[in-house]
Amino acid sequence: MAVSAKPEIAFIGLGAMGFGMATHLVKQGYAVTGFDVWPPTLERFRAAGGNTASTPAEAVRGRDYVICMVATAAQAQSVLFEGEHPALAALSEGASLLLCSTVPCAYVQNLEAQLVEKGRGDVLLVDSPVSGGATRAADGTLSIMAGGSDKALEKGRFLLQELSDTSKLYIVAGGIGAGSNMKMVHQVLAAVKILATSEGLGFAQHLGLDLGYTYESIQNSNASAWMFGHRGPRILSEFKPIASAIIIILKDAGIITSEALRVGFSTPMTGTAEQVYLSSIGRGYGADDDSSLIRLYTEGLKDSVSVLNEDDKAKKLALVQGLLRGIYLCGTAESLAFAKRCQLDLDQVYDLCINAAGGSKVFETVGPEIIDLFRGKQTVTEAKGESLQDVATQLQEAVAEAQRLKMPLYLGTEASNLIRLALQHTPDQAEPLPRATIAKVWAV
Amino acid sequence: MAVSAKPEIAFIGLGAMGFGMATHLVKQGYAVTGFDVWPPTLERFRAAGGNTASTPAEAVRGRDYVICMVATAAQAQSVLFEGEHPALAALSEGASLLLCSTVPCAYVQNLEAQLVEKGRGDVLLVDSPVSGGATRAADGTLSIMAGGSDKALEKGRFLLQELSDTSKLYIVAGGIGAGSNMKMVHQVLAAVKILATSEGLGFAQHLGLDLGYTYESIQNSNASAWMFGHRGPRILSEFKPIASAIIIILKDAGIITSEALRVGFSTPMTGTAEQVYLSSIGRGYGADDDSSLIRLYTEGLKDSVSVLNEDDKAKKLALVQGLLRGIYLCGTAESLAFAKRCQLDLDQVYDLCINAAGGSKVFETVGPEIIDLFRGKQTVTEAKGESLQDVATQLQEAVAEAQRLKMPLYLGTEASNLIRLALQHTPDQAEPLPRATIAKVWAV
Numbered sequence: 001m002a003v004s005a006k007p008e009i010a011f012i013g014l015g016a017m018g019f020g021m022a023t024h025l026v027k028q029g030y031a032v033t034g035f036d037v038w039p040p041t042l043e044r045f046r047a048a049g050g051n052t053a054s055t056p057a058e059a060v061r062g063r064d065y066v067i068c069m070v071a072t073a074a075q076a077q078s079v080l081f082e083g084e085h086p087a088l089a090a091l092s093e094g095a096s097l098l099l100c101s102t103v104p105c106a107y108v109q110n111l112e113a114q115l116v117e118k119g120r121g122d123v124l125l126v127d128s129p130v131s132g133g134a135t136r137a138a139d140g141t142l143s144i145m146a147g148g149s150d151k152a153l154e155k156g157r158f159l160l161q162e163l164s165d166t167s168k169l170y171i172v173a174g175g176i177g178a179g180s181n182m183k184m185v186h187q188v189l190a191a192v193k194i195l196a197t198s199e200g201l202g203f204a205q206h207l208g209l210d211l212g213y214t215y216e217s218i219q220n221s222n223a224s225a226w227m228f229g230h231r232g233p234r235i236l237s238e239f240k241p242i243a244s245a246i247i248i249i250l251k252d253a254g255i256i257t258s259e260a261l262r263v264g265f266s267t268p269m270t271g272t273a274e275q276v277y278l279s280s281i282g283r284g285y286g287a288d289d290d291s292s293l294i295r296l297y298t299e300g301l302k303d304s305v306s307v308l309n310e311d312d313k314a315k316k317l318a319l320v321q322g323l324l325r326g327i328y329l330c331g332t333a334e335s336l337a338f339a340k341r342c343q344l345d346l347d348q349v350y351d352l353c354i355n356a357a358g359g360s361k362v363f364e365t366v367g368p369e370i371i372d373l374f375r376g377k378q379t380v381t382e383a384k385g386e387s388l389q390d391v392a393t394q395l396q397e398a399v400a401e402a403q404r405l406k407m408p409l410y411l412g413t414e415a416s417n418l419i420r421l422a423l424q425h426t427p428d429q430a431e432p433l434p435r436a437t438i439a440k441v442w443a444v
Numbered sequence: 445m446a447v448s449a450k451p452e453i454a455f456i457g458l459g460a461m462g463f464g465m466a467t468h469l470v471k472q473g474y475a476v477t478g479f480d481v482w483p484p485t486l487e488r489f490r491a492a493g494g495n496t497a498s499t500p501a502e503a504v505r506g507r508d509y510v511i512c513m514v515a516t517a518a519q520a521q522s523v524l525f526e527g528e529h530p531a532l533a534a535l536s537e538g539a540s541l542l543l544c545s546t547v548p549c550a551y552v553q554n555l556e557a558q559l560v561e562k563g564r565g566d567v568l569l570v571d572s573p574v575s576g577g578a579t580r581a582a583d584g585t586l587s588i589m590a591g592g593s594d595k596a597l598e599k600g601r602f603l604l605q606e607l608s609d610t611s612k613l614y615i616v617a618g619g620i621g622a623g624s625n626m627k628m629v630h631q632v633l634a635a636v637k638i639l640a641t642s643e644g645l646g647f648a649q650h651l652g653l654d655l656g657y658t659y660e661s662i663q664n665s666n667a668s669a670w671m672f673g674h675r676g677p678r679i680l681s682e683f684k685p686i687a688s689a690i691i692i693i694l695k696d697a698g699i700i701t702s703e704a705l706r707v708g709f710s711t712p713m714t715g716t717a718e719q720v721y722l723s724s725i726g727r728g729y730g731a732d733d734d735s736s737l738i739r740l741y742t743e744g745l746k747d748s749v750s751v752l753n754e755d756d757k758a759k760k761l762a763l764v765q766g767l768l769r770g771i772y773l774c775g776t777a778e779s780l781a782f783a784k785r786c787q788l789d790l791d792q793v794y795d796l797c798i799n800a801a802g803g804s805k806v807f808e809t810v811g812p813e814i815i816d817l818f819r820g821k822q823t824v825t826e827a828k829g830e831s832l833q834d835v836a837t838q839l840q841e842a843v844a845e846a847q848r849l850k851m852p853l854y855l856g857t858e859a860s861n862l863i864r865l866a867l868q869h870t871p872d873q874a875e876p877l878p879r880a881t882i883a884k885v886w887a888v
Contacts, residue, residue: 254847257857261840266864268712271857278852279723282744300726396705403698408722413701413715420710421865421885441865 006030009159010053010060011067012079012087013101014041017130018069020137021100021163023048028140028162035059035079055085064092065159069100072251073107081114091123096156098126100144100163104255105177105184105342106262112176124152127176128160129183131356132168133243141165143356145186147178170352173345181342184256185335185349188270189358191253192331192411193227194290195273199411200228200324201235202297203398206405207316208306211236214320223321225328225360234291242289249290250277256338265341266442269327269334272414297407319398323412326395328362329438330415335363336370337442346371369436374443387432392419450474453603454497454504455511456523456531457545458485461574462513464582465544465607467492472584472606479503479523499529508536509603513544516695517551525558535567540600542570544588544607548699549621549628549786550706556620568596571620572604573627575800576612577687585609587800589630591622614796617789628700629783629793632714633802635697636775636855637671638734639717643855644672644768645679646741647842650849651760652750655680658764667765669772669804678735686733693734694721700782709785710886713771713778716858741851763842767856770839772806773882774859779807780814781886790815813880818887831876836863 011022014036026049033051042052053059056079060066108127128146144164172178204214215232253274260267339349402409422441455466458480470493477495486496497503500523552571572590588608616622648658659676697718704711783793846853866885
């Protein structure tokens with residue numbers, strides 16, 4: 001396709017993610033008209049080769065493709081329907097509207113209904129949240145989870161392809177809402193693991209371990225995780241740069257827990273993480289990088305690094321690994337059980353999550369076993385290799401040690417109690433159980 | 445019995461509780477020899493008519509009755525067995541040893557074994573933790589939960605009677621450890637309700653309710669509780685007087701969660717409370733009155749009281765009530781399920797708890813239904829009156845509102861997730877379920 005043949009794009013919401021996505025499209029030769037409420041951003045966007053508009057209506061008028069990448073459902077509602085110059089009034093007949101913001105499934109389904117109600121059933125809505133961070137946004141290599149009608153997906157696909165990595169564009173069956181649900185279950189993993197990074201390294205600090213050593217050792221072990229790999233270094237560099245504010249993951253956690261409430265699904269791991277995020281808001285930490293949550297674990301701690309012999313170091317490191325692996329196991333089960341509840345394709349969820357920010361060694365290895373369990377394929381009563389009781393034992397050693405150190409382990413304690421619930425409901429606890437058995441807490 | 449005929453008593457540990465108990469015995473005409481590591485206390489005790497000793501051995505030598513009321517198991521171990529002049533060496537043949545401290549079941553059982561091992565199986569140990577606070581200690585009207593051999597209970601009974609209210613001396617079947625288990629399951633209620641008071645009133649403050657109005661209204665409703673009645677006023681008087689420090693309930697929560705770990709029982713409600721207690725330690729709040737935990741909910745909050753019309757006030761008050769009642773329901777279930785796990789007499793547990801610091805309207809009404817459920821008597825499938833779903837709905841309204849207010853509700857969120865777990869495992873969620881169904885999360 002010649003450059004001149006590329007369609008014009010309206011782009012609403014030029015924040016950290018949106019700016020990267022929009023400028024990437026500019027670089028690919030699209031004429032992009034951007035809108036944002038923050039004027040300096042518009043100036044930057046013009047400098048990057050984009051056009052700008054002063055209202056949502058002006059941005060979308062006459063354009064066949066509209067991408068909305070605002071921060072929240074409330075903002076999406078506002079730019080589309082509210083104010084003096086909402087986008088709705090100016091949307092072209094049959095326009096593609098790609099909502100890339102992370103919003104509750106309920107919101108995007110409601111948006112579809114609103115369009116119909118207002119006589120704009122012609123708009124080809126795509127529910128297409130993204131994942132991957134600002135760098136991948138600017139490179140056009142995001143993960144994208146897209147749901148919608150066949151017609152809408154067909155028309156919008158080239159744009160989704162421009163913005164995503166070839167192997168990371170997921171067309172999610174189930175229509176409008178399915179993309180958002182896919183993102184949501186991924187964010188269960190993200191919300192739990194962001195806090196787990198602080199909990200694990202905060203615990204390491206109380207144990208007197210050197211954090212650099214701990215970080216390297218964990219990432220080279222079966223307790224490794226994508227989030228730990230990203231937040232860990234920011235903890236080591238005093239929570240700089242501010243790459244992802246606490247309020248961002250709080251918002252995503254809120255989507256998970258409010259959707260869970262709505263459909264009557266239990267999310268104890270995400271709920272625990274959310275409460276800690278909320279407690280940081282009262283402290284005035286909301287705009288800080290989420291790696292700074294370690295402060296909630298280390299305050300009042302005086303000595304940070306002890307002189308330890310190799311044997312002590314190895315034992316203490318094992319405690320941190322046991323903590324993280326117990327948390328990740330429960331996070332994995334909560335995420336996949338919620339995916340099942342949302343009737344998502346579990347293989348697709350797995351494929352998405354192992355390659356995205358929610359991934360970890362534990363998710364990678366135990367995920368397939370949990371999916372088998374949900375499908376009734378789990379006929380082995382004996383655990384192959386590591387059992388649920390093994391995970392419990394290691395986690396509980398960490399929890400008991402934290403109790404001695406008088407420090408909180410919010411997620412570790414929650415995970416430990418969930419595993420005990422699973423074991424309490426198992427007739428013969430003495431037999432080693434597969435780790436996947438934990439998922440029975442959520443779904444029978 | 446003439447005054448002169450009363451036996452001499454050794455009393456080890458003259459803290460807030462022990463001092464009151466020991467001076468009460470002095471007033472009843474006993475010759476009491478006290479020991480404590482804190483010299484000013486000994487001076488006060490002499491001024492109150494007691495005798496004092498400078499070592500544990502000196503206190504117990506030649507005396508047939510020894511009461512130990514130190515703060516922790518570690519302190520009990522120390523005064524009995526460690527140091528230069530431990531009590532053990534000087535204990536009379538066949539002496540009564542009443543351990544009134546709150547300690548883990550495992551500790552007091554281990555103490556019994558240690559005595560046998562050291563050739564002192566003759567000592568008549570009674571496992572007799574108390575409840576009721578310093579005022580009742582000084583009045584001789586404590587609740588006491590006593591376990592031990594028939595012979596030990598027979599010999600020590602008059603002393604237990606002196607220290608307790610007539611109707612509040614519970615002889616707990618099951619030998620050494622049973623008294624401590626009884627106290628422990630009561631403390632599940634206490635640990636959850638101490639934090640719930642701060643959570644409820646902290647939520648009220650975010651809602652713009654006047655705390656005095658809220659306190660009165662709650663205590664005159666079906667959301668009332670003994671702890672709320674005691675901690676509430678101290679919240680209103682700026683956490684004064686310091687009647688019970690955070691470290692005290694933290695210690696008791698630690699006994700619960702470590703015993704739960706040991707026996708493989710899940711205590712998510714107590715575990716959640718414990719993490720919040722632990723977080724306050726890092727903040728330097730440990731020695732403050734436990735009513736001051738409200739600070740963990742209200743920090744960063746600017747306006748405290750809004751002008752509300754009666755309708756708004758009633759609606760907001762209902763949210764606080766819904767929160768507390770949901771928390772109390774789950775606390776009740778956790779406590780009774782743990783009691784069942786410890787093979788305690790559930791009728792006795794119930795009788796103890798309704799008359800003690802752990803009591804509440806919710807415990808009083810739902811407790812018998814849960815006990816019936818555990819005994820397989822629950823044959824009604826329809827809820828009489830309020831259903832579990834009703835409790836869930838009201839609790840979830842509170843949780844959703846707190847989410848909007850961006851404040852944490854640690855216990856409320858935990859309770860909400862536990863109720864949803866219970867409902868997820870119920871084949872037909874649409875039918876109203878008895879509130880007692882929540883207990884199925886812990887025990888099937």
